[in-house]
Amino acid sequence: MNSMKLNRAQAEHVSQKHLAQAYTREKPRLLARLRAAGRTLEEAEDLVHDIYAEVMEHLPLVPEIRNLPAWINAMGTRRMIDAWRHDRVRDGSGETDVAEDTLREIIAGVGLDPQDGFVRESLMDALNDALHALPAA
Numbered sequence: 001m002n003s004m005k006l007n008r009a010q011a012e013h014v015s016q017k018h019l020a021q022a023y024t025r026e027k028p029r030l031l032a033r034l035r036a037a038g039r040t041l042e043e044a045e046d047l048v049h050d051i052y053a054e055v056m057e058h059l060p061l062v063p064e065i066r067n068l069p070a071w072i073n074a075m076g077t078r079r080m081i082d083a084w085r086h087d088r089v090r091d092g093s094g095e096t097d098v099a100e101d102t103l104r105e106i107i108a109g110v111g112l113d114p115q116d117g118f119v120r121e122s123l124m125d126a127l128n129d130a131l132h133a134l135p136a137a
Helices: 003-037 041-057 060-062 068-093 102-112 112-134
Strands: none
Touching: 003 041, 003 060, 003 068, 041 060, 041 068
């Protein structure tokens, strides 16, 4: 029983090591494929992490997989198709995706941009310094 636990632990360790190596090798390729498919860098990274989280759920199967990189890429393809379907459904339902630039415009329009406050403060300090430097009338 004890040796069985040890063998299972060793097998899991080997699987994790094998998966880590595959992750290191395949991550740049997966990111490139996802980016070429029109995903932002953040979306692509999220999908890659989702893929590897799913592979970790199947960790006991890793030693039985003959071509782990191909299996991971197939999972990536499925995730990409799922993302396209989700986008199509969202677009069809009228949902909108607010981009980061749009959020910045909204924040700036409302006056919540912290940089504006900093610039305003800096200008006021410079004006006060200039006024104090003027000779008395």
